[in-house]
Amino acid sequence: MNGVHDMGGMQSFGPVRPEPESEEPVFHAEWESRVYGMSRLLGRLGLWNLDKSRYNREQLPPAEYLANSYYENWFAGLRKQLVATGLVSEEELQTYRASAPVPDGIMERVVNAEQVRAVPIMTTSYVRPASAPPRFAPGDRVRALNRHPRGHTREPRYVRGHVGTVREHYGSQLYPDLSAEGVDEGHHLYSVRFDASELWGESANANSVVYVDLWEDYLEPAR
Amino acid sequence: MSHHDHYDHDHTEPPSDIELRVKALESLLVEKGLVDPEALDAVIDLYEDKIGPSNGKRVVAHAWADEEFKQWLLDDPNAAIASMGYVGSQGEQVRVVENTDDVHNLVVCTLCSCYPWPLLGLPPVWYKSAPYRAQAVADPRGVMRQFGSEIPEGKEVRVWDSTSEMRYLVLPQRPAGTEGWNEEQLYDLVTRNSMVGVEEARSPATVGAA
Numbered sequence: 160m161n162g163v164h165d166m167g168g169m170q171s172f173g174p175v176r177p178e179p180e181s182e183e184p185v186f187h188a189e190w191e192s193r194v195y196g197m198s199r200l201l202g203r204l205g206l207w208n209l210d211k212s213r214y215n216r217e218q219l220p221p222a223e224y225l226a227n228s229y230y231e232n233w234f235a236g237l238r239k240q241l242v243a244t245g246l247v248s249e250e251e252l253q254t255y256r257a258s259a260p261v262p263d264g265i266m267e268r269v270v271n272a273e274q275v276r277a278v279p280i281m282t283t284s285y286v287r288p289a290s291a292p293p294r295f296a297p298g299d300r301v302r303a304l305n306r307h308p309r310g311h312t313r314e315p316r317y318v319r320g321h322v323g324t325v326r327e328h329y330g331s332q333l334y335p336d337l338s339a340e341g342v343d344e345g346h347h348l349y350s351v352r353f354d355a356s357e358l359w360g361e362s363a364n365a366n367s368v369v370y371v372d373l374w375e376d377y378l379e380p381a382r
Numbered sequence: 383m384s385h386h387d388h389y390d391h392d393h394t395e396p397p398s399d400i401e402l403r404v405k406a407l408e409s410l411l412v413e414k415g416l417v418d419p420e421a422l423d424a425v426i427d428l429y430e431d432k433i434g435p436s437n438g439k440r441v442v443a444h445a446w447a448d449e450e451f452k453q454w455l456l457d458d459p460n461a462a463i464a465s466m467g468y469v470g471s472q473g474e475q476v477r478v479v480e481n482t483d484d485v486h487n488l489v490v491c492t493l494c495s496c497y498p499w500p501l502l503g504l505p506p507v508w509y510k511s512a513p514y515r516a517q518a519v520a521d522p523r524g525v526m527r528q529f530g531s532e533i534p535e536g537k538e539v540r541v542w543d544s545t546s547e548m549r550y551l552v553l554p555q556r557p558a559g560t561e562g563w564n565e566e567q568l569y570d571l572v573t574r575n576s577m578v579g580v581e582e583a584r585s586p587a588t589v590g591a592a
Binding site for chain 2: 164165166167168169170172173174175176177178180183185186187188189190192193194195196197199200201204209213216225229231234237238246247251252255256257261265266269270271272274275276278279281282283284285313314315317329332333335348350358359362363364365366367368369370371372373374
């Protein structure tokens, strides 16, 4: 979707204001760490995936998305997801008192501390079998399609319609546009190189290129 | 300021609305049995104290000190990084991009906040902020200037927008004047910011005499 989350090239946000690296805490308040931790643990229940979580945040009203801090957006996305999956009822979100049962088959998937410390359990595989051979190879010229899907996509607006060169084929990986809808399919993924002048015209930095990871569905052959 | 200082609230101030709402949701989820409080503490502990930029710094220092490892890291990053034990969520598929005399690399995620957690920990606020996400792809040299880094025009700037589940780590250039330094000494020159690409590694002068 063409949301405010798709920020590449926007110009009105002012300067980057980094905190000095040696002074920046991992979390700036305890509640941020709780939101992060709850999101990670609940994600492991398998009722939603990374793309769905991203899509939830992308669908927040634009003014809210921009006004919220990062973890406020995570919190808003999590609340939405909890209700959508029936883990928490609307009423419970209002009263914060348990009144609705947990759906069947969930409790045995609740993650414990030992599982958190076992690193492989916290990893995810994104590699999926391909249904067809890759259409492109390194060196091929490709154009990013001028698509404007209403759903989740990982084709940023600033590359659409522009021509680049395939650098690497990353194999067949979970396709986010469908994954956000709960469909688990592998599509070919490529690293594509764009000259800055192709993307930004006369405003481009000198001697600069941008690499973007793009699924085959986002690309067509170009000359 | 150590990060624990942030938890020492001024108790004359009432807790904020978001604090109360997060606490209430946590209590509800614990009551329903959906969140194990011990597991919650364990996740937070992992990312607050155990998984951070020191992992990436060790990888870079090792690559600087050992040419063979460096080649392995560039050719087969996942195997090389796994050999040092830094596997985990958001680091399943890594590419290492090398800064040279001719090339400078910079990493961003314009769509959200993708970042190689097992190597660098959770991203800093500026990396997730609108100004960085907006400017990094369109004006990378301008962004680096805001970090005090000036990249000569003769050097190609390569921006990596993390739009998939591939994660990018910048291998900064080993600073001049570090001939004969061992891995431990080199480690002190690596910064998180240099592994995202907004800065170069520290110069030997900043850490005293070799």
